[in-house]
Amino acid sequence: MNWEIVIGLETHAQLSTKSKMFSGGSTAFGAPPNTQANAVDIALPGVLPVANKGAVERAIRFGLAVGGEKVINRRSVFARKNYFYPDLPKGYQISQYELPIVKGGEIRILTESGEKAIRLTRAHLEEDAGKSLHEAFPDMSGIDLNRAGVPLLEIVSEPDMRSAAEAVAYAKTLHALVRWIGICDGNMQEGSFRCDANVSVRRLGAPLGTRCEIKNLNSFRFLERAIEFEAKRQIEILKDGGKIIQETRLYDADKDETRSMRTKEEAHDYRYFPDPDLLPLEVSEKWIEEIKAKLPELPEAKRKRYQTEYALSPYDASLLTDTREKAEYFELVCRSLEGPAPKTVANWITGELSALLNDRGIDFSQLLISGKAFAKLLDRIKDGTISANVAKEVLHGMANGEGDADAIIVKRGLKQISDAGAIEKIVDRVLASNPKQVEDYRAGKEKAFNSLVGQVMKATQGKANPGQVNEILKRKLAG
Amino acid sequence: MLNASLKELSAALAQRKISSVELTRLFLERVEKLNGSLNAFITVDAEKSLAQARAADERIAKGATQPLTGIPVAHKDIFVTRSWLTTCGSRILSNFVSPYDAHVIERFNGAGAVILGKTNMDEFAMGSSSETSFYGPVKNPWGQAYVPGGSSGGSAAAVAARMAPAATGTDTGGSIRQPAALSGVSGLKPTYGLVSRYGMIAFASSLDQGGPLAKSAEDLALLLNAMAGFDARDSTSVERVAEDYRRELDKPLAGLRIGVPKEHFGEGLAGDVCRAVEAALEELEKLGAKRVPIGLPNSGLSVPAYYVIAPAEASSNLSRFDGVRYGHRAKEYRDLADMYRRTRAEGFGAEVRRRILIGTYVLSHGYYDAYYLKAQKIRRLIADDFVEAFKRCDVVVGPTSPTVAFKIGAKAADPVQMYLNDIYTIPANLAGLPGMSIPCGFGRDDLPVGLHIVGNYFSEAKMLNVAHQYQKATDWHQREPAGIQP
Numbered sequence: 001m002n003w004e005i006v007i008g009l010e011t012h013a014q015l016s017t018k019s020k021m022f023s024g025g026s027t028a029f030g031a032p033p034n035t036q037a038n039a040v041d042i043a044l045p046g047v048l049p050v051a052n053k054g055a056v057e058r059a060i061r062f063g064l065a066v067g068g069e070k071v072i073n074r075r076s077v078f079a080r081k082n083y084f085y086p087d088l089p090k091g092y093q094i095s096q097y098e099l100p101i102v103k104g105g106e107i108r109i110l111t112e113s114g115e116k117a118i119r120l121t122r123a124h125l126e127e128d129a130g131k132s133l134h135e136a137f138p139d140m141s142g143i144d145l146n147r148a149g150v151p152l153l154e155i156v157s158e159p160d161m162r163s164a165a166e167a168v169a170y171a172k173t174l175h176a177l178v179r180w181i182g183i184c185d186g187n188m189q190e191g192s193f194r195c196d197a198n199v200s201v202r203r204l205g206a207p208l209g210t211r212c213e214i215k216n217l218n219s220f221r222f223l224e225r226a227i228e229f230e231a232k233r234q235i236e237i238l239k240d241g242g243k244i245i246q247e248t249r250l251y252d253a254d255k256d257e258t259r260s261m262r263t264k265e266e267a268h269d270y271r272y273f274p275d276p277d278l279l280p281l282e283v284s285e286k287w288i289e290e291i292k293a294k295l296p297e298l299p300e301a302k303r304k305r306y307q308t309e310y311a312l313s314p315y316d317a318s319l320l321t322d323t324r325e326k327a328e329y330f331e332l333v334c335r336s337l338e339g340p341a342p343k344t345v346a347n348w349i350t351g352e353l354s355a356l357l358n359d360r361g362i363d364f365s366q367l368l369i370s371g372k373a374f375a376k377l378l379d380r381i382k383d384g385t386i387s388a389n390v391a392k393e394v395l396h397g398m399a400n401g402e403g404d405a406d407a408i409i410v411k412r413g414l415k416q417i418s419d420a421g422a423i424e425k426i427v428d429r430v431l432a433s434n435p436k437q438v439e440d441y442r443a444g445k446e447k448a449f450n451s452l453v454g455q456v457m458k459a460t461q462g463k464a465n466p467g468q469v470n471e472i473l474k475r476k477l478a479g
Numbered sequence: 480m481l482n483a484s485l486k487e488l489s490a491a492l493a494q495r496k497i498s499s500v501e502l503t504r505l506f507l508e509r510v511e512k513l514n515g516s517l518n519a520f521i522t523v524d525a526e527k528s529l530a531q532a533r534a535a536d537e538r539i540a541k542g543a544t545q546p547l548t549g550i551p552v553a554h555k556d557i558f559v560t561r562s563w564l565t566t567c568g569s570r571i572l573s574n575f576v577s578p579y580d581a582h583v584i585e586r587f588n589g590a591g592a593v594i595l596g597k598t599n600m601d602e603f604a605m606g607s608s609s610e611t612s613f614y615g616p617v618k619n620p621w622g623q624a625y626v627p628g629g630s631s632g633g634s635a636a637a638v639a640a641r642m643a644p645a646a647t648g649t650d651t652g653g654s655i656r657q658p659a660a661l662s663g664v665s666g667l668k669p670t671y672g673l674v675s676r677y678g679m680i681a682f683a684s685s686l687d688q689g690g691p692l693a694k695s696a697e698d699l700a701l702l703l704n705a706m707a708g709f710d711a712r713d714s715t716s717v718e719r720v721a722e723d724y725r726r727e728l729d730k731p732l733a734g735l736r737i738g739v740p741k742e743h744f745g746e747g748l749a750g751d752v753c754r755a756v757e758a759a760l761e762e763l764e765k766l767g768a769k770r771v772p773i774g775l776p777n778s779g780l781s782v783p784a785y786y787v788i789a790p791a792e793a794s795s796n797l798s799r800f801d802g803v804r805y806g807h808r809a810k811e812y813r814d815l816a817d818m819y820r821r822t823r824a825e826g827f828g829a830e831v832r833r834r835i836l837i838g839t840y841v842l843s844h845g846y847y848d849a850y851y852l853k854a855q856k857i858r859r860l861i862a863d864d865f866v867e868a869f870k871r872c873d874v875v876v877g878p879t880s881p882t883v884a885f886k887i888g889a890k891a892a893d894p895v896q897m898y899l900n901d902i903y904t905i906p907a908n909l910a911g912l913p914g915m916s917i918p919c920g921f922g923r924d925d926l927p928v929g930l931h932i933v934g935n936y937f938s939e940a941k942m943l944n945v946a947h948q949y950q951k952a953t954d955w956h957q958r959e960p961a962g963i964q965p
Contacts, residue, residue, distance in 0.1 A: 091798020
């Protein structure tokens with residue numbers, strides 16, 4: 001029997017404003033507890049909220065990126081979500097309920113079977129709660145209100161994903177997008193980007209099953225593991241003839257399992273109503289136009305353009321656009337090139353350069369190699385000055401700040417040997433001293449050829465032009 | 480001096496006939512003498528007041544004065560006041576000393592006024608009699624067996640008993656105007672958004688508005704000049720050019736169209752009040768005003784709509800009083816839920832608990848549309864009634880309250896009877912319109928009657944003009960209660 005997993009995600013992206021959603025309090029992470037909670041944040045009697053324009057602007061930016069002007073509600077309403085908890089100072093959270101600032105839109109993800117659109121239900125502005133610290137004090141709980149009031153954009157998807165892998169692809173694409181348009185730093189360890197997953201299962205073709213919501217998944221790996229565990233759990237219950245109870249579940253990373261937090265019956269009645277302290281949020285056409293004019297080219301548009309303009313595969317195009325810095329670097333290199341094709345640039349950036357950044361734990365902004373300098377390096381492969389293998393060595397030198405490609409080639413004596421006579425002499429010597437491999441090759445063992453190439457390259461410290469080496473070797477062995 | 484107008488006090492201070500310290504002492508002594516019987520003040524702190532008075536005297540010596548410099552003003556204990564206890568009439572804030580000043584307090588401090596003390600009030604402004612205060616009921620200076628009205632009853636009684644030359648109050652459904660009427664003083668609730676609510680402890684955010692209580696319309700104008708003004712910290716504060724509310728005081732009333740709503744003269748209005756208001760209307764006609772009969776057909780829905788909207792907002796606004804960060808917390812509790820339960824059961828009085836329950840109920844899943852949403856629609860209808868009315872008249876005039884002051888305890892057991900006290904004042908709150916009450920005579924047991932004036936949005940200067948012209952022609956506002964037993 002075939003089962004289908006149905007997933008929808010609710011994502012909280014912390015908006016990258018300096019001050020809070022409804023107060024002037026600082027949003028900087030990591031300050032000592034309660035030092036960044038002002039009178040409004042701790043809900044002293046008499047204080048009032050004032051909406052942060054920068055947060056609203058970021059929400060509009062998001063709307064424009066996922067659906068254009070048509071998904072921006074010109075009038076949205078802040079509402080109070082009422083419940084008691086010590087880290088919720090007012091006894092209610094200011095959020096948006098019936099009229100969110102963004103309604104609709106979509107995120108396009110790349111799956112094994114091609115591109116897929118995940119529809120968005122809505123995105124709304126709200127404030128974060130504080131943090132309860134249950135372990136730090138014996139018989140007591142500590143409350144840290146630094147986070148209280150931090151601006152969040154809650155992005156709600158339709159239940160359009162059908163596997164944990166799709167959910168992860170969606171989360172990653174969304175994560176890349178919010179950083180791309182500069183509305184969220186995406187720091188998952190600090191909680192700037194966290195997901196709740198609504199998971200249900202059904203037999204193929206059946207109506208939607210009862211869903212469970214898994215809370216607070218703050219890494220892509222946990223998201224994947226939690227969905228996989230949860231789907232398996234639900235399928236097993238149904239197979240045994242049981243019923244799924246609608247509930248909120250918590251993922252325990254240590255035990256790699258989800259467990260029940262509260263059932264629907266225990267759910268709060270939040271008693272939403274429009275916040276009378278805040279006027280409806282009115283967004284003018286002019287403001288939308290201004291924000292739109294400042295919006296960078298979006299990853300999806302870039303991906304399409306790379307495929308048509310540079311003839312890259314969808315896969316390469318998507319690798320290059322996972323961050324804005326990488327895409328912009330790619331374009332800069334392409335613009336500065338004399339010789340090689342964009343495909344070569346793409347291979348280098350997604351291959352050797354990405355590996356180098358990974359090893360060193362840095363990103364494009366910290367890379368010491370300008371796009372122009374990188375283009376020069378690739379040009380030196382193309383014009384035969386160095387081989388691709390030697391170029392890797394030069395690249396590391398450049399990343400160490402040893403100078404540009406030409407300087408390193410000269411300093412280290414890496415210039416490629418393209419003098420046919422010189423290469424021939426070395427080939428002769430190698431053939432003479434490796435009679436066994438020559439014999440093997442002639443007996444039809446292709447592997448022996450690679451070994452002979454290796455010997456030649458070794459003898460030239462890798463500087464021999466590999467194309468020429470191949471050609472001369474083949475000729476001599478045939479002759 | 481106890482009977483002097485603010486203008487006279489200002490002049491006396493400027494001419495050094497009296498110092499602010501002397502004036503403040505004078506009123507502090509009066510408070511000391513009468514507060515034991517009237518219970519108008521929750522907190523008096525002579526040292527703090529006199530320190531401010533000394534600072535005011537220095538300002539006066541330098542010649543850097545504003546109209547209110549050196550004048551003591553009593554503040555309703557709903558305005559948070561730095562380093563003063565601010566209780567809101569509740570046990571739950573019985574230990575709360577605010578680390579910041581409300582915008583209104585900042586304004587008075589900036590003008591050089593002296594804080595005379597914090598006045599008693601219905602707990603969280605929920606009441607029409609000032610009986611629900613944790614700090615005991617306020618007595619009416621015109622007869623100590625009677626309530627002074629509420630919720631700003633402490634402020635009204637303080638002005639009536641000449642314990643303060645002026646006071647501040649807040650008005651959510653009539654809480655400035657009704658006590659002004661029942662205590663025989665003048666009180667003004669400005670247009671919603673004119674006075675910042677920052678630092679004014681919220682009861683029902685969409686209805687609450689701060690305003691002054693004083694002996695005359697002229698004094699109110701001076702006080703409103705200090706209180707009104709845009710404040711970026713209150714999103715509902717209205718950004719508009721500052722105006723001098725005294726500027727139209729002396730305009731004659733010739734040609735003024737007074738709208739008289741028949742709905743405010745029907746069943747429920749006591750005969751003595753009706754007669755006094757009728758006489759006031761005649762007086763206004765003598766001054767050149769013209770009577771225009773108008774209708775406010777949805778007026779009758781205002782009390783039920785109000786008792787959905789106000790408790791709904793209150794139930795949420797009062798959630799922050801949870802014993803976690805400040806205020807009263809129960810001494811013993813089993814767990815978190817028990818801490819909340821006990822803290823709030825101990826900290827809030829019966830009327831506040833009743834309104835939290837009503838508000839929680841009407842916002843509950845499945846009831847929201849039937850109650851809250853419907854009440855909001857009624858609210859729109861009531862506002863529309865006034866839009867129609869103001870096409871035909873300049874101000875709407877009627878009784879402030881259906882009866883004169885009632886006896887302490889008389890309505891305490893019957894909330895609906897208590898709520899009906901505000902039947903004429905609530906519509907202005909629902910519509911966001913300015914309203915005021917001025918003394919217009921006496922009724923049963925020689926208790927004062929208030930005349931209610933409602934104006935169009937931001938027409939405070941016109942309303943004050945009407946009230947001032949009336950007060951120039953009459954002396955009801957100058958009467959003072961005799962024989963207050965200390």
